[in-house]
Amino acid sequence: MTIRTARIAHFAGVAALALGLPGPTYAATPHPWMARATVAKQAAARADAAKEAIARSRARQLVAAMTLAQKLQQLTGSEPSVLPELPECFGARHVTGIAALAIPTFRITNGPVGVGQNDCVSRDVEKARAVPGAPFFLPYSHPSSAHATALPSGMAVAASFDPRVAADFGGVIATEMNNLALHVFEAPGMNLARLPILGRNFEYFGEDPYLAGTMAVAETKAVQSAGIIAMAKHFVANEQETNRMTIRETVDDQVLRELYLLPFEMSVKDGKVAAIMCSYNYLNGLQACANKAMLTGVLRDDWNFSGYVQTDFFALKNTVPSLEAGTDHEMPTPLYWSPDKISAALGQHSLAIGQIDTALERRYTQMFKAGIFDRKLVQTPIDFVAGGKAARAIGTRAAVLLQNNGALPLSPTARSIALVGKASQPYAQQAIAGGSILGKAMGAGGGSSDVVPDYTVAPIDGIRTALRELGRGEAVVKLVLIDDANASATIDGVSVPFAKALETIGASDSVVVMAGTNAEEGADRATFADKDGHQLAANAAAGLSLDWYVAKPSAIATTDPAGNTAKSSQTGAMLQAILAARSTTGVAMPAKTVLVLKDNASVAMDPALLGSHGPAILETWFPGQEDGNIVADLLFGRVDPVGRLPVTFPVAGKGFLDTIAADQFPGVRDPGGSFQAVQYSEKLAIGYRWYDANPLGKCAPVGGVNPCVAFAFGHGLSYTRFATSAPKLATDAATGRYRVSLSVRNTGQRSGSEVVQAYVSLPESADRLGVKQPPKRLVGFGRVTVAPGATQSVTITIDPAASHHPLGVWNSAEHRWVIASGRYTVWVGTSASPASLVEAGQFVR
Template identity: 60%
Template sequence: MPSRPHRRGRRWSALAAAIPVAASSFALTAPVVAAPQTSSVQASVEALPWMNTSLSPEERTGRLLDAMTLAQKFQQLTGTPPEIVPELPECYGGRHVRGIAELQIPTLRITNGPVGVGQNDCVDAALLALPPAQRPLGVPYIHESSAKATALPSATTAAASFDPDVAGSYGDVIGTEMNNLALHVFEAPGVNMARLPILGRNFEYFGEDPFLSGTMAVAETKAVQEQGLIAMPKHYAANEQETNRQVTNSVVDERTLHETYLLPFEMAVKDGDAASIMCAYNYVNGVPSCQNEYLLEDVLREQWGFEGYVQSDFFATKSTVPTLLNGMDHMMPVPQQWAPALLQAALDAGQISEADIDLALERRYVQMFKYGIFDRPLVQTPIDYDAGGEQAYEIGTRGSVLLQNNGALPIRSDVQDVVVVGKATQVYAQQAVAGGALVGRPFGSGGGSSDVVPVYSVDPVEGLQNTLEELGNTTARVRLVLVDDANQTATIDGQAVSFDNALAEAAGADSVVIMAGTISEEGADRATFTDVTGTQLVDIGDDLDWYADNLSSIATVGGRNPAKNSNTVAMIKAFMGAGPAMADKTALVLKDNAGVAMDPALVGQHGPSILEAWFPGQEDGNIVADLLFGVVNPSGKSPVTYPIEGKGFLDHIGAEHFPGKLVGTEQIPLGFGGSGGTITGRPTVEYTEGVNIGYRWYEANLSGDCPTADDGSNPCVAFPFGHGLSYTDFELFRAMVAPPVSKGTKPVKVQAFVENTGDVTGSEVVQVYVRVPEAAGTETKKLVGFQKVELQPGEKKRVQIQIDPEASHHPLSTWDAAADQWTTPEGGLEVYVGTSSQDAELVRTVKVRQIGRG
């Protein structure tokens, strides 16, 4: 494969350098001016003893609390209604706690995530001079005028790298730009699980495996906090659907809760030293997440030793007293149930004490002192957009997955005629793709809290042209073919043609690149309901055809936001049959929220080559083009399972699994402030599949239709978890467990050799799975270790992975609900080694004689 230094869209360099940090279409040249501030270094230690940096964070916090009035404490417990940020008069924000100047308490500024610095407490203050009707999308949630930042690939991309260094790079970009924008708290990483492939926020999370999710969360959390910032893993806990998320009750048995849905949080707390946690909208086993004593006190603080603070998701709280007494510390975005009058009434009634308020503030102030937030002024500095873009490109290329290759990839560098195909109603072939991306709309207009507004983006055709030019091919032409939903008409570079003419153009082209996917956004899942209550399910959008115009609200039949059929799969099949040997020259690029159900006609030797690019973000065009032409060798592994259409988990569930059955006779208001009407009964979702989500569901054959074959393959799976190809070949050999282990408290040492038997440099991921001795029900193997290794052609390396029973992810243990602890079951521990969940072969059965804590 050719190699050359990567150069991004050059026309953006000058623009990036010219745009200030708080820029918008209303004030592109406005300078960034910080309000005058008194440096903490100059503060009188005698008058403000908590500003003495020689004291510990705990000592400083104690002295500050002693000096505060009750009114000041009330104000500091919650977010401040939208206003001009006092220290940054160019910013209008609704994501901060206003500081107290006389006490040298700085304004605490919070940004959303996880895919970059989005909704970052700074939209253009000049918009306030406009009449309300002229303020786009409403203040303060005006995405298009937000302070600009790097729009990274989806968090799923980082997980697909199977490389903690990539997650660290992800956090590094975010931390750097947060400091540029004078922000303090990052509401991420998101570590909820891809239990449902249609979950609207899967792209914000790390896939279907808790250990992989936790590993990436630890790396990202550390990278953010190393820059003097607070990371906030979210949404705690069992918050695996957007449909009726504010009122849904997740019913999860204790073992499943600990082994699957709490495990990434536990890793982030114990290994990542997360300074904060965000509690979620939903109820868990009948108790609201933000007042759930078992989750917030028993588990988070007593079992895990968490010393940080708990913040609510925005408008997630349900009460005044239980939230304060049961472990929540900070209410966002406005006072709501912690309004001063309500707190005072609770104090007067003896329901709470001032000590309870002090404890909540103490937990947050200690972290603010620990990370230097009290000791640096709020001053914005220019973002290096080129540097952010380069890192976004690296993340995207290292996390894309080559699912299938039937000879079409890599595309020859001397190609002369490339046809790019997509749907006219879909963004995939037309624009750079992020969550909530809509045709003809800029980044950040989807409506989700993770939306990021970059200074540039690279569309697919531009990216292909960039790569061809940099490969020295100046004569090739790249044509864009857009097809209507009915597959009857099309355009080629804007000129109307028939669908048959479009097929003929593809048949005569040197290379055909079809782009499709599953766009999603916060606020809704990819599903259709009878009405806006989201209780009566009509259709599940787990394929490439389903779409809706408004991705952040429930899609309904005959309502304002009806789901539609793009007929994308039929279009792909038509192009695959447009001429002889189409499989030899056709590549399907997926830009996905999670593992899509695959039509059998697309899988196998007669289907297209398939590259999964997830949501590539602002560098979309460059990332995809360099992978297609082999400038970069794909090395990602899928963090989700791709089922065969009609044979997946979603095809075997009932209303009790999604969207939830209505239980009881309580009148439940829906939407923020009851804006979505009411329903009778609480939507209740039962996680009856237990620990067997994702690849474990298929291996357990819970449907009865998915028996695993002797070679590890599964008839219900198109592409398994952990799968990913390369433009070179690898051989994995001499896998062993050495030395043998006899006690559950000693590490299991696994090693294997990997050789690059091809002719280009590439990377392979060695994966270790274990099946613990049966303790309760049918046990399936689970991922407990992995290592990515780069190899030159002909190079061979030894990979060593140590599985420590005492590690925070409890690799050899199960949760014993009766004993309320992790235990290592006695018996034979099976160790598997491979390069995906399906090809992992049994290497050794380790006899575990000692039952001990994990």
């Protein structure tokens, strides 16, 4: 059984569980919901609906047998405690089981980039927590949490533009969750990169809802095929971390449907996701976990969602409204749904016992369906070698080559390499994940994506190992770290003036500069005048600069020296100094310099770095534990960079954030001063749609190139070259689908992959149905790998009935999707840039 597929046929009873998972122990007279025949019938059911129907019947039998006290105990997470089945584990992410009813302890893990915060920390934490004044969250994010593979970020997965990569990603996680006897994976995250500085962008899948939904569906299927419950999050419009617990957001209904709800709709309809996590924010006047219009109206009534809804941790704000709205499970502890509060509501007849039964039945149905009742809670060793191999493969398939002036792949004759970074930054010194802090081990942060890996590979180690494996062990790699003032540096730990460091860099055969934009849950990349994040102290776009950083990525950045002060690393000035330095190797500095980016999401690009006078630029996102090996594989050309941008990279000073109003971010204080109010007033114009729409009249294309865009959504180069044929558009009269076809020829000297993208422009009549439509929307893509000199065909199908509504407009007045009448134009290209796109054809509806 491979990590790639991670397929677990979780049969119970007569057959042994696959992958060696321990099967159940049956009593002499089992409960009817645990009867051998019933378990076997569920395991044998082929259709998803049939399997779920049996699971629901078992759930109803169980709920009918429970006392009120048992129901209330099961309605919420448990207080931090030792797990009965795993006495070596002190956990804070579970619902303690009820052995008398054969209910196992139900275990939940965080970590959208690997298994993190996984309900099993050292028993020493139990003792430490008992000490007066001990940190409350100690058992939730302690670094003694079980080790797992720290994968590349979700943004990296999206950059692959390949659902197979998302499936591999989910397969690693599911395999290791089964190793650790975990049941619920609180992911995939699919909020959109409305704000390029959103602190959790790296956990998500970019700025386009179709791309995000496609990746989420593939990951969900891989996870759930392994008997794990996937939990799509954060539902919904949770696009900023600043004041996330109290933020009041107003979003047009049509905008919600066409952008922010769309990936969730795809996950429900195509991925059959078992659970949804409601978020912290308020949406259109209602708190997310008490928003009946969303949790019941949209999820259940419109999409026929049959799973359950869990709160984000501590997201619940009330008792009765949340249960009535459609929330089913409070985490992590009984607060608003504590037995006393629920009992009081039942006694006052503001709640009915049937509502409690429904909430439990929804969750138990998914637990039965996943086989959680039908396997023992036993941990087995993780194969860290296999996990690392998979992480390395995912990371290399996610990297995006933004520009190349000949410096990549690194010259095979290079005998001296300068690895350059900032002394105050971790990028050139450590393996990078979300929230990486200089000098601290991965997993020492506090966000949901903290994973404690078994090992990490630093950049210099990866480069040196690659050189040895390539038979170039005599090559010298020097680590050059430069201070924030660009006044002094160290070369392999020896202090020198900056001018001396430039001499060493200029004398090197190859120069690799590493920089990036660190981020983590809890804060956005913005500087505020106050520690509460109420008023920006600088342009919101400042957070997209490579210069901007803070000591704690998870805390709000301020101008207050006593707080988490925002600082400047002067990375941009350092890069310009390096490019202007005197090269003594006979090769111009831009032609031998590579800028390796490790980013949360997009970066505002200095024009000085763009074009022939700039370096080669390779985006690797947050590579995770295999950082050094991933980057080395790409630098030396052992693999081809095949990723494409899931976000737009603006030219510095010309992006969406340079024009954003306070009511768009971070929000405007209400008259009482108790919360921030945010308007999504840009409506459908986010990401590439904003740049296409040119709302300020400054981004009109010149010669097919948008002057506000440094690197377009979907952009990515290769170490080889491709030529594409003229696309053809055909209509399948029998199905009503449209097909775009073309061929891709590899005109270079090595194998490589190309990603063909299809966009649709809606007719003008679509604007009359509500919100003005952007000039185009992504509706499909296809990846092909082509050998040198070979040609491969690509066909992209546009199905008007698909769950992502490629031609649809949400009609709020009629509460339904409609297809506007008029002429539709289909564009095909290798990015969203107008210069890349060719008209494939038109059709009339």
